Amino acid sequence: MKKLINNPENVVLEELKGIELAHPDLVKVHYDPDFIVRADAPVKGKVALVSGGGSGHEPMHGGFVGMGMLDAACPGAVFTSPTPDQMLEATKAVDGGAGVLHIVKNYTGDVMNFEMAADLAKAEGIDVEAVVVDDDVAVKDSTWTAGRRGVGLTVLMEKLVGAAAEEGRSLKEVADLARKINGQGRSMGMALTSCVVPHVGKPTFDLPEDEMEIGIGIHGEPGRTRMKVEPADAVTEMLLNPVIEDLPFESGDEVLLFVNSMGGTPLIELYIVYRKAVEMLEAKGIKVVRNLIGPYITSLEMAGASITMLKMDDDLIKLWDAPVKTAGMRWGV
Amino acid sequence: MAVTKKDVLEWIKAFAQVIAENKEYLTELDAQIGDADHGANMDRGFRAVLEKLPNGEDVDIGKIMKTVGMTLLSKVGGAGGPLYSTIFMQAGMSIDGKDYFDLADWAKALEAATAGVVRLGKASPGDKTMVDALTPAVQALKDATEQGLSLGEGLKKSAEAAEEGMIATIPLVARKGRASYLGERSAGHQDPGATSTFMLLDTAAKVWANCS
Ligand SMILES: Nc1ncnc2c1ncn2[C@@H]1O[C@H](COP(=O)(O)OP(=O)(O)OP(=O)(O)O)[C@@H](O)[C@H]1O
Ligand SMILES: [Mg+2]
Numbered sequence: 313m314k315k316l317i318n319n320p321e322n323v324v325l326e327e328l329k330g331i332e333l334a335h336p337d338l339v340k341v342h343y344d345p346d347f348i349v350r351a352d353a354p355v356k357g358k359v360a361l362v363s364g365g366g367s368g369h370e371p372m373h374g375g376f377v378g379m380g381m382l383d384a385a386c387p388g389a390v391f392t393s394p395t396p397d398q399m400l401e402a403t404k405a406v407d408g409g410a411g412v413l414h415i416v417k418n419y420t421g422d423v424m425n426f427e428m429a430a431d432l433a434k435a436e437g438i439d440v441e442a443v444v445v446d447d448d449v450a451v452k453d454s455t456w457t458a459g460r461r462g463v464g465l466t467v468l469m470e471k472l473v474g475a476a477a478e479e480g481r482s483l484k485e486v487a488d489l490a491r492k493i494n495g496q497g498r499s500m501g502m503a504l505t506s507c508v509v510p511h512v513g514k515p516t517f518d519l520p521e522d523e524m525e526i527g528i529g530i531h532g533e534p535g536r537t538r539m540k541v542e543p544a545d546a547v548t549e550m551l552l553n554p555v556i557e558d559l560p561f562e563s564g565d566e567v568l569l570f571v572n573s574m575g576g577t578p579l580i581e582l583y584i585v586y587r588k589a590v591e592m593l594e595a596k597g598i599k600v601v602r603n604l605i606g607p608y609i610t611s612l613e614m615a616g617a618s619i620t621m622l623k624m625d626d627d628l629i630k631l632w633d634a635p636v637k638t639a640g641m642r643w644g645v
Numbered sequence: 646m647a648v649t650k651k652d653v654l655e656w657i658k659a660f661a662q663v664i665a666e667n668k669e670y671l672t673e674l675d676a677q678i679g680d681a682d683h684g685a686n687m688d689r690g691f692r693a694v695l696e697k698l699p700n701g702e703d704v705d706i707g708k709i710m711k712t713v714g715m716t717l718l719s720k721v722g723g724a725g726g727p728l729y730s731t732i733f734m735q736a737g738m739s740i741d742g743k744d745y746f747d748l749a750d751w752a753k754a755l756e757a758a759t760a761g762v763v764r765l766g767k768a769s770p771g772d773k774t775m776v777d778a779l780t781p782a783v784q785a786l787k788d789a790t791e792q793g794l795s796l797g798e799g800l801k802k803s804a805e806a807a808e809e810g811m812i813a814t815i816p817l818v819a820r821k822g823r824a825s826y827l828g829e830r831s832a833g834h835q836d837p838g839a840t841s842t843f844m845l846l847d848t849a850a851k852v853w854a855n856c857s
Binding site: 397461529 | 722822826
């Protein structure tokens with residue numbers, strides 16, 4: 313498989329070097345253990361936000377470090393959760409005395425490693441709270457399983473909670489806000505192609521030219537069902553209906569609609585999906601008050617898209633509109 | 646009959662070799678039901694272990710195993726990192742302070758390791774994880790100790806039990822880890838973590854077969 317890389321072993325390291333050279337005004341990069349912090353860290357008196365996860369989802373999380381969003385991001389190997397020592401050092405580097413919130417996507421590895429890091433940070437006297445994101449309706453939830461995955465809602469949470477921390481809210485307020493957001497946001501994704509993990513060199517799954525996967529996550533893992541490819545409008549229905557029904561979103565609700573590319577799907581197609589989604593929501597009396605369209609939480613070069621919906625209120629709208637200055641998201645500054 | 650510090654070091658080095666040789670195979674298994682990284686994760690971890698491994702002077706077996714555990718924790722990531730780290734940390738604490746151990750000690754160490762994995766990952770037997778290889782292996786070691794089997798025989802039984810447990814994961818529907826996202830589609834594939842765990846115990850049985 314063709315890839316624009318040098319040595320698969322150095323993919324993450326060379327990416328970090330690139331980020332460091334590209335955005336010295338926004339971030340500082342620390343190596344061994346690897347993490348990215350905002351250039352002015354630690355911000356005194358502000359609750360600090362730390363997230364992290366496997367690499368391969370760019371711009372998440374490293375591209376979301378900066379004013380109004382994350383204070384630190386810990387990149388793991390491609391699709392592999394980072395390790396507790398990275399998280400601990402990042403937590404110490406950004407703690408400005410008001411405590412640190414860990415934003416953790418619900419994957420067994422991420423949860424285990426962040427739990428260990430939080431225990432170590434607490435032992436060093438840092439106030440740490442953790443919030444787990446699990447918004448993927450494609451996964452059947454039950455107490456017997458690992459539960460739902462954290463996907464698109466993570467991006468929205470990092471922006472909204474980042475704005476709240478920037479406003480000077482307390483650790484408890486920021487953590488409660490994050491849990492509230494997790495409670496009222498849902499996502500679902502699909503793939504037209506698999507993706508190629510650099511050190512594997514071939515597609516994670518074989519998907520024939522005329523088939524698609526519905527209910528995929530963000531790690532190239534196969535989805536829940538495979539079927540013949542359908543037109544964009546039919547696919548949009550397959551993604552949006554389960555999202556609407558799960559919460560459920562109801563007539564009169566105001567929402568943020570996020571149409572995300574898995575990496576390989578171009579904006580032109582995302583707008584086609586967005587158009588159909590808005591039509592469907594209008595017919596149900598659900599009002600789209602804010603939106604986000606583009607590749608924000610990706611799965612390497614996978615072609616496909618995900619839809620995330622978050623129920624909004626005045627506070628969330630204000631936080632969404634607040635200034636943000638990161639490599640991956642920037643407005644109001 | 647006892648396993649010495651030197652034998653433990655040899656076992657770890659041999660396992661690192663087995664992982665390097667099976668890196669693609671383990672990743673292939675993980676590609677079927679996970680995210681295609683188990684082989685790469687384990688290989689990255691054990692290559693780091695080889696660099697950090699004490700040469701055996703002024704350390705006991707517990708210290709050696711704990712060094713392996715700490716190295717895995719900081720180099721592997723994913724679910725496999727903390728879980729394999731726990732196996733070595735718990736076994737190390739169980740054998741702490743010793744320069745050699747026998748079959749009964751090893752049964753206790755692996756039991757502690759398995760309990761640690763269960764505490765951390767909350768998986769039960771039948772969830773299609775490494776617990777499905779560990780649990781029968783511990784039972785086999787305990788039975789072998791009670792029956793007064795030799796060290797070599799006991800280790801062989803535990804490797805065989807782990808292998809059966811590994812093969813028994815094939816028809817299971819995963820309830821823990823990434824594979825659980827696939828629901829019914831996870832059935833028909835062997836669990837990668839149970840496979841590497843079998844390799845760990847199989848390597849022990851082979852390397853320690855003639856310990857005296
Ligand atoms: N909760 C659990 N308890 C015990 N074993 C588990 C659990 N979850 C996963 N495993 C084991 O871990 C193996 C997968 O390890 P791997 O190194 O691929 O990590 P991973 O799950 O891909 O981590 P990450 O999701 O962060 O990439 C599985 O095959 C399974 O045996
Ligand atoms: Mg894996």
